Amino acid sequence: AQSVSQHNHHVILSEAASLELGCNYSYGGTVNLFWYVQYPGQHLQLLLKYFSGDPLVKGIKGFEAEFIKSKFSFNLRKPSVQWSDTAEYFCAVNAEDTGFQKLVFGTGTRLLVSP
Amino acid sequence: DTGVSQDPRHKITKRGQNVTFRCDPISEHNRLYWYRQTLGQGPEFLTYFQNEAQLEKSRLLSDRFSAERPKGSFSTLEIQRTEQGDSAMYLCASSLKGLSGANVLTFGAGSRLTVL
Numbered sequence: 001a002q003s004v005s006q007h008n009h010h011v012i013l014s015e016a017a018s019l020e021l022g023c024n025y026s027y028g029g030t031v032n033l034f035w036y037v038q039y040p041g042q043h044l045q046l047l048l049k050y051f052s053g054d055p056l057v058k059g060i061k062g063f064e065a066e067f068i069k070s071k072f073s074f075n076l077r078k079p080s081v082q083w084s085d086t087a088e089y090f091c092a093v094n095a096e097d098t099g100f101q102k103l104v105f106g107t108g109t110r111l112l113v114s115p
Numbered sequence: 116d117t118g119v120s121q122d123p124r125h126k127i128t129k130r131g132q133n134v135t136f137r138c139d140p141i142s143e144h145n146r147l148y149w150y151r152q153t154l155g156q157g158p159e160f161l162t163y164f165q166n167e168a169q170l171e172k173s174r175l176l177s178d179r180f181s182a183e184r185p186k187g188s189f190s191t192l193e194i195q196r197t198e199q200g201d202s203a204m205y206l207c208a209s210s211l212k213g214l215s216g217a218n219v220l221t222f223g224a225g226s227r228l229t230v231l
Contacts, residue, residue: 004157090158105158108157
């Protein structure tokens with residue numbers, strides 16, 4: 001079945017540590033890839049997106065993600081996290097084989113950054 | 116542009132009652148989506164509209180659920196005969212579907228339903 005997997009459900013880091021959150025998808029064909037973030041008490045916000053071109057995309061707040069087509073992956077990275085990055089992070093995919101019509105989300109990774 | 120608005124933000128109801136949620140999308144967006152999110156899970160797709168046409172419904176959307184977007188602007192999601200398993204956050208999102216296929220969803224704050 002088509003799916004999006006986020007293997008890290010909870011991550012705890014100290015400030016200034018580096019972050020990498022994994023995301024794998026099982027769709028064939030062309031995909032559009034997204035990372036959304038949900039800060040405590042707030043709604044889902046777009047962090048970054050990949051449609052085509054350079055597989056390394058940069059988003060807001062120093063986040064970046066790399067699309068590796070051969071690995072069906074779109075991992076999120078940040079070289080140095082801050083306490084304010086504490087949030088839940090969701091990887092999401094829409095795919096050509098569903099006409100890019102709906103966004104399918106992973107289960108999310110809850111990040112806690114300790115000061 | 117005030118983003119995607121959802122009302123009410125919280126609803127507590129007794130099992131068996133009907134509830135209705137409203138979503139006002141970003142005005143120039145032609146697509147409107149409903150998702151459901153439960154604790155520890157990512158948002159799950161329920162249904163979406165392009166203008167006033169409902170183009171897809173998930174199998175998660177039982178016959179107790181109905182969504183409408185009568186004039187292609189705001190949308191309502193009604194749940195009839197609520198069950199405790201319906202307790203969740205109901206999210207609305209909207210997007211402007213371009214010719215290129217790019218489709219970026221903007222989400223509202225959600226309507227949290229608690230069924231007692």
